[in-house]
Amino acid sequence: MEEIKVVENNEAASAAITQQYIVVRLGEEQYGVDIRYIDNIVRMQKITRVPKVAPYLKGVINLRGEVIPIMSLRLKMFLPQDEITKATRIIILKLGQYGSIGVIVDEVKEVVTLDEGQIEKVAYDSKDDKMNFIGGIGKYEGGLISLLDFNLVMQERENTP
Amino acid sequence: MDISQYLEIFIDESNEHLQNLNTQILNLESEPENMDTINEIFRAAHSLKGMAGTMGYKRMQTLTHDMENVFSEVRNGNIKVSPHMVDILFQCLDALDEYVNNVKESADEGTNENEPLIRQLNAVLDTPEKAKESAPAEAKEKAGESGDCRKWLEIQLDSAQQHVIKAATEQGKNVFGLTVTVQESCILKAARAFLVFKAVEELGEIIVSNPSAQDVEDEKFDLDFSLIVVADGDIETLKTAAASVSEISSVVGEAIVLDNMAARDKYGETPHEPKPQAAPKVAVEQNTAQAAVTEAAPAPAAEPAGKPAAPKAGDKKQAPGKPVVNRTVRVDIEKLDVLMNLVSELIIAKNSLVSVSNQVQGQNQSVNEQIEYLENVTTNLHESVMKVRMVPIESVVSKFPRMIRDLSKKLDKKMELYMTGEETELDRTVVDEIGDPLMHLLRNSADHGLEPAELRVQRGKPAVGSIFLDAYQDGNNVVIEVRDDGNGIDVEAVKNKALERGAVTPEQAANMTDKEIIDLLFLPSFSTAKKVTDVSGRGVGLDVVKSKIEALSGEVEVKSKLGEGSTWTIRLPLTLAIIQALMVVVGGEKYAISLGTIQTIEDIAPEEIKLVQNKEVIHLRGSVIPLIRLSNVLDVESTKSPEEHLMVVIVKKGDKLAGLVIDDMIGQQEIVIKSLGKYIKQCKFISGATILGDGEVALILDANALI
Numbered sequence: 001m002e003e004i005k006v007v008e009n010n011e012a013a014s015a016a017i018t019q020q021y022i023v024v025r026l027g028e029e030q031y032g033v034d035i036r037y038i039d040n041i042v043r044m045q046k047i048t049r050v051p052k053v054a055p056y057l058k059g060v061i062n063l064r065g066e067v068i069p070i071m072s073l074r075l076k077m078f079l080p081q082d083e084i085t086k087a088t089r090i091i092i093l094k095l096g097q098y099g100s101i102g103v104i105v106d107e108v109k110e111v112v113t114l115d116e117g118q119i120e121k122v123a124y125d126s127k128d129d130k131m132n133f134i135g136g137i138g139k140y141e142g143g144l145i146s147l148l149d150f151n152l153v154m155q156e157r158e159n160t161p
Numbered sequence: 162m163d164i165s166q167y168l169e170i171f172i173d174e175s176n177e178h179l180q181n182l183n184t185q186i187l188n189l190e191s192e193p194e195n196m197d198t199i200n201e202i203f204r205a206a207h208s209l210k211g212m213a214g215t216m217g218y219k220r221m222q223t224l225t226h227d228m229e230n231v232f233s234e235v236r237n238g239n240i241k242v243s244p245h246m247v248d249i250l251f252q253c254l255d256a257l258d259e260y261v262n263n264v265k266e267s268a269d270e271g272t273n274e275n276e277p278l279i280r281q282l283n284a285v286l287d288t289p290e291k292a293k294e295s296a297p298a299e300a301k302e303k304a305g306e307s308g309d310c311r312k313w314l315e316i317q318l319d320s321a322q323q324h325v326i327k328a329a330t331e332q333g334k335n336v337f338g339l340t341v342t343v344q345e346s347c348i349l350k351a352a353r354a355f356l357v358f359k360a361v362e363e364l365g366e367i368i369v370s371n372p373s374a375q376d377v378e379d380e381k382f383d384l385d386f387s388l389i390v391v392a393d394g395d396i397e398t399l400k401t402a403a404a405s406v407s408e409i410s411s412v413v414g415e416a417i418v419l420d421n422m423a424a425r426d427k428y429g430e431t432p433h434e435p436k437p438q439a440a441p442k443v444a445v446e447q448n449t450a451q452a453a454v455t456e457a458a459p460a461p462a463a464e465p466a467g468k469p470a471a472p473k474a475g476d477k478k479q480a481p482g483k484p485v486v487n488r489t490v491r492v493d494i495e496k497l498d499v500l501m502n503l504v505s506e507l508i509i510a511k512n513s514l515v516s517v518s519n520q521v522q523g524q525n526q527s528v529n530e531q532i533e534y535l536e537n538v539t540t541n542l543h544e545s546v547m548k549v550r551m552v553p554i555e556s557v558v559s560k561f562p563r564m565i566r567d568l569s570k571k572l573d574k575k576m577e578l579y580m581t582g583e584e585t586e587l588d589r590t591v592v593d594e595i596g597d598p599l600m601h602l603l604r605n606s607a608d609h610g611l612e613p614a615e616l617r618v619q620r621g622k623p624a625v626g627s628i629f630l631d632a633y634q635d636g637n638n639v640v641i642e643v644r645d646d647g648n649g650i651d652v653e654a655v656k657n658k659a660l661e662r663g664a665v666t667p668e669q670a671a672n673m674t675d676k677e678i679i680d681l682l683f684l685p686s687f688s689t690a691k692k693v694t695d696v697s698g699r700g701v702g703l704d705v706v707k708s709k710i711e712a713l714s715g716e717v718e719v720k721s722k723l724g725e726g727s728t729w730t731i732r733l734p735l736t737l738a739i740i741q742a743l744m745v746v747v748g749g750e751k752y753a754i755s756l757g758t759i760q761t762i763e764d765i766a767p768e769e770i771k772l773v774q775n776k777e778v779i780h781l782r783g784s785v786i787p788l789i790r791l792s793n794v795l796d797v798e799s800t801k802s803p804e805e806h807l808m809v810v811i812v813k814k815g816d817k818l819a820g821l822v823i824d825d826m827i828g829q830q831e832i833v834i835k836s837l838g839k840y841i842k843q844c845k846f847i848s849g850a851t852i853l854g855d856g857e858v859a860l861i862l863d864a865n866a867l868i
Contacts, residue, residue: 048858049750050837051795052844060837060850062858065506067835067850098840154840 024105040092193242211346329391339414342385347408351380365392505833516854551586582632610647650721744827748797751859812864
């Protein structure tokens with residue numbers, strides 16, 4: 001599991017299968033979030049701190065009567081503490097077994113449609129912590145988007161700070 | 162027939178019948194001659210058999226059938242109730258219970274034939290073959306038939322109805338009396354009856370029914386109901402129509418006339434004499450007939466579904482021994498949850514309104530009044546919805562007498578269970594969960610608490626041990642006590658065990674109070690039973706009890722006196738969803754503390770704080786109370802300087818007190834408890850979150866976990 005495995009795609013066969021991603025910015029990098037998980041995108045609001053939890057869990061917010069836990073993706077991915085700006089957003093994700101959870105991102109940029117040919121699968125790399133959350137890399141208009149796999153993000157919770 | 166839609170009803174009702182059987186057979190054991198009990202058992206077993214048969218559960222049917230045979234012989238006085246027989250019957254009930262559980266899980270009864278049981282049952286019977294052949298059900302039905310089936314003769318008519326009948330006769334219509342009997346095995350009698358009503362109404366008009374249409378709809382009839390019908394056709398058509406409904410066992414009917422009506426007491430019984438079948442009549446247009454009828458009588462003919470304006474037919478001998486049915490509806494618990502959630506939303510919305518109106522300058526008097534009114538309504542609404550969700554704990558505790566009886570045999574100790582307060586109500590979710598902990602405690606009392614009979618006699622106690630289960634409401638809590646007059650907890654034994662296990666050091670043990678030592682029992686895998694039995698003693702009991710009850714936001718306590726017995730007290734909140742709370746501020750953050758745990762709020766000068774064993778305590782009205790600085794617990798900076806007076810909330814858990822140091826107090830508020838979500842593994846002393854009027858989230862502190 002040391003090397004990154006590149007899966008060859010048969011472009012003709014997979015051209016029809018497309019996936020939509022919301023492109024978000026975290027620091028200098030761009031990440032893609034599978035649109036199927038996204039329930040809502042809200043502006044930054046007051047987060048109620050919860051004592052004695054992992055530092056990347058920032059607390060809880062009230063979203064239309066529901067109490068939703070908020071996670072800092074930056075801290076989770078070992079990036080510096082969030083800088084709250086006007087562009088900061090909370091993306092509310094609905095993840096079956098974990099329920100709803102909000103993640104803080106620096107900016108929400110656009111929605112892209114990628115077909116399978118534009119996605120390169122990435123294998124799990126135990127050396128690179130950031131890589132552990134990436135399900136694939138999307139090539140779009142010359143740029144690269146790291147596609148977040150939230151099942152991996154969530155699973156990691158036991159062994160990350 | 163597709164039976165899946167009836168499955169739920171079947172399971173519910175089977176459980177009810179089984180519970181009933183359990184209770185009644187217990188009664189039977191103590192009073193073997195009680196005819197009422199025997200009849201009740203017979204009835205329940207019979208219904209069970211019928212239901213199982215209808216659903217196609219043959220094995221279950223066979224077993225109940227054989228049980229019924231035994232009851233039938235008992236009822237006829239051919240055999241006497243013996244303890245041996247009761248044992249077998251209980252085993253049968255367990256087997257039936259297993260069938261029902263199988264059905265619940267897989268919609269199939271399973272393959273266990275329970276042949277040994279059936280053989281034992283048959284051995285109980287004096288003449289098994291005979292009993293087997295004459296299924297009592299059929300005998301009963303036949304008895305019914307040989308009696309006067311023309312039950313419509315019992316119907317009493319009031320003047321209006323007599324008038325309708327007379328008018329109809331004058332128009333050349335026929336008046337018939339019908340008595341319809343449904344099969345005993347029919348599970349949806351009301352539905353069948355409804356179909357009969359419908360079939361008859363297609364041919365004519367139902368003037369009166371006995372029992373009333375409403376009662377029939379509510380299934381308040383035994384097996385038959387009678388109708389008086391005005392129709393154009395002849396009786397045979399009617400009978401065929403009624404009999405074509407499935408699960409109808411017989412239809413008896415004749416034409417009737419009202420004889421010498423004027424001479425009779427109008428409200429008295431009117432005899433109906435059969436008259437020869439009338440010749441076919443000229444068809445009268447239904448509409449005109451109905452119009453005439455409507456004019457003639459208040460009984461609305463346009464609504465033939467017939468909620469007859471008549472009072473219920475006077476004599477109700479049709480439902481002998483049938484308990485008065487509560488007017489209830491079965492509601493899916495999920496629907497109630499939705500309702501409860503909506504009420505919660507409403508209360509949050511109301512709280513926002515309150516907070517908005519407080520911000521508005523130059524308050525308008527009438528706005529405040531309206532908000533107060535709204536507050537009133539939402540609080541009442543909350544209470545009502547809560548009440549709907551409440552069920553008596555009876556549904557859980559009613560299985561305990563049976564359990565104690567079994568334990569008594571198994572452990573070879575004589576014991577009696579006395580229960581009070583079975584009618585005490587608790588939230589449905591709590592009731593569902595409380596069964597296991599209670600069972601643990603009862604088993605514990607039976608196994609460890611009560612001494613063997615000889616020892617009891619030596620100690621001057623009655624040979625038969627007593628276990629008490631008392632439930633009652635205490636303010637916003639429900640208290641359930643399990644008490645026994647057994648040996649009590651041997652503090653020394655517990656202490657030695659704790660030392661042996663290394664749970665405490667000898668120094669610690671020397672300093673511990675008896676109560677603290679007894680609390681050690683609640684530690685995981687701590688059992689003092691000298692021998693492990695299959696009843697209790699594996700050390701998984703008490704810590705499970707504790708954690709389960711704490712999961713329900715309740716608490717459990719034990720008091721014991723060596724040689725005299727122990728009392729286990731479970732304290733549960735009435736409701737789980739909405740509580741009254743005190744809002745406090747710690748380090749700029751808002752927290753809620755349940756009002757139920759708060760004793761007083763004190764203003765303490767810093768110099769009043771003393772140190773005991775390096776812990777801060779205060780001396781308050783004769784008791785020493787440990788201080789808990791919430792700012793330390795919650796990892797925040799207190800906004801107060803150390804010289805300032807402290808604001809201390811005194812909270813109580815059982816008979817322990819603690820002082821929580823807060824920065825400021827906002828006031829009392831009704832709050833809706835919300836979960837923090839699955840992803841945040843919350844720390845022990847945060848029991849949830851709530852949404853405040855301004856939309857902010859505040860965490861709820863569990864004072865019990867802090868102490």
